Amino acid sequence: MSKSNFTRRGVLKTSAIAGAGVALPTIFTASSAAAYTNEPTGSTVTLGFNVPQTGPYADEGNDELLAQQLAVEHLNGKGDGGCLNTFTSKALKGNGILGKKVEFVTGDTQTKSDAARASAKSMIEKDGAIMINGGSSSGVAVAVQGLCQEAGIVFMAGLTHSNDTTGKDRKANGFRHFFNAYMSAAALAPVLAKEFGTDRKTYHLTADYTWGWTQEESIKAATEAMGWETVNAVKTPLAATDFSSYIAPVLNSGADVLVLNHYGGNMINSLTNAVQFGLLDKQVNGKDFQIVVPLYSELMAAGAGENIKGVLGSMNYNWQLDNAGSKAFVKSFGEKYGKPPSNSAQTCYAQVLLYADACERAGTFNPCGVGDALEGFEFDGLGNGPTLYRADDHQCFKDVLVVRGAQNPTNQYDTLEIVEKTPVEQVTYPPDHPMFGGKDASLGECNPGA
């Protein structure tokens, strides 16, 4: 009796291996004939918008997505044109990018680094996205930026505030329009000194991850430089929901200012808990107790409700800014969606236009050409006032807003009021600043992929 090795299981195994081999992504190999990864060959170009669509930051991600869709609409010559009318660079004509109609695909980061990398990878490999934009977390931004660098794709970061994104983790293919923790601290410190004096004692509660650490380090350095003393700095787990155990000892610690280096759900709960413990009604060291939230967002303000009244913080942008770019963007966004844009929406909108404009000026989608066009680019008319995309670290430099929870908001959208517009000179730092990776930090080489 003859015995065959040709079993059903064997065939399945072989075909599975063969299938996997065929399906292997070609993106990281140099076998393609294209000059760079995902070089558009047809009449369209695809952008990838990677935002949290599920999970606790889904509302923020949704706001980013609305802004990105609006940007695509304006690039394709639809709607009222928004900031295309106010942008100082006149390269964009409303006929897509380099004559190609702009299309987009979306991915869901879930605010998790691994999910964000997977969705970005899928958009690059399967959908042919030429650029990735978005995100609502520094952990996600650093992870996706690394992926885009390897893949030869431009990464236009969304909301990411950690110093590391354009500090020790900076990449040649990555660009950040949003401000960072150092800038928040540099902008806040003089206002804090003016409002609360130079003899204060602080207690920090800090979310235990990259953004929290850099935020705490920045605020500590800035406040200590003006004479404040740091009494204690406690790391809180990112997954914490009830902060009572961390807040209960604050009043008795001798501190008279609580700094909440928290974002999103962490911030909403820690601030709510701090107000419950009556901190804002107390006097310590003969002074009124104060709470500071270095990074504000509109959604956090909405979630924390009345608790933000009088609490100081900083923002990259606020819809109440009274310049031509901001007015054009607020009008465009507000008329389409019935609400003013958040600061995460504005940064995504600006990043999409900045990318498109750089492609037009460079005359190519090649990431290295786009990078050259963005490096050292000075512009205005996108809502933040005059801005520079610094060549050394791909960080935007512009004025920073210090804001305060409004005492008497007239509606759900003016919960924050602008206290001061800190001039850009005050928040500028050298590219080799120790908080940004020092002398060792390097962008590396631009990677066009393919």
Next chain:
Amino acid sequence: MDVILLQILNGLDKGSAYALIALGLTLIFGTLGVVNFAHGALFMIGAFCAVTLQKLLSLSHTVIDETQTDFLGNPLKIEKPYIMDWFGPEIGGGIIEWAVPLSILFTIPVMVAVGFAMERGLIKHFYNRPHADQILVTFGLAIVLQEIIKYFFGANPIPTPAPEALSGSIDLGVMIGFEVNEIVYPLWRMVYFAFAAVIIGAVFAFLQFTTFGMVVRAGMADRETVGLLGINIDRRFTIMFGIAAAVAGLAGVMYTPINPPNYHMGMDFLVLSFVVVVVGGMGSLPGAVLAGFLLGILESFASTTWATTTIPGINQVIIYLVAIVVLLTRPRGLMGRKGVMEE
């Protein structure tokens, strides 16, 4: 000393939530033998009952204020609650402010109905299936429920404040001879603890002192014999499921002023509550309550600066460490008895 007292207070208040959720979980496990992973979702739905009532009470009509403009420069639209038109701004505003305590009345029937629907509609079909199947189906149900809530209410937390009279904090330290600001505690958290104590007491009294409770306890001990006596134990267990759902829901309602509710708050409590049930002893109601408060207090102490600097990360693992130690030394949990819930 003040630190110890503060952390005990914190633990009691955290433990109240754990105990209430674990109590419901144990009730369901003890009566129906079902491992209900959707119990956290019931806590969350309870919290959203408070949100819903707050929204219902705040139902508004638009008044246009020509003197002010909105963000687009149009005349400002101001939302004016109907209730203020009907009862005047003072009383109307007061009713809205008391939305959370008022939702207790609203939540009980809603949660009992949700519990009945869950048990009759889905869970009863899994009584004779392995625990793994029950876990999968209830976990799936929890995800469905939280996505439904997210669809209607969004992903962002919704502020649901306590009434003004019960907000703020009390300097307990001054009352017992400490310095000012040494032991300051929020009033609402004390209300929460007192509320939890009343609910726990009521559940125990119901089981201990009513004929219905006696039958349920007999059914928990030996379901078959009670059935042979001609008592419809299944119907009573279904009612217990409704009661357990109401207990979880009430825990959720009263929790809303502590932290603004969001759609995944149930999941944050679910795993911890299971640990509480296991540490307390499967099927033991006093065990669940005792373990809830014990683990709440231990978690609070583990979060102090002293503890986290001595053993970094202890605040995140303490509950699981305690669970390991308890299960190694007392495999049936603190108050679990031999033969209960064992094949």
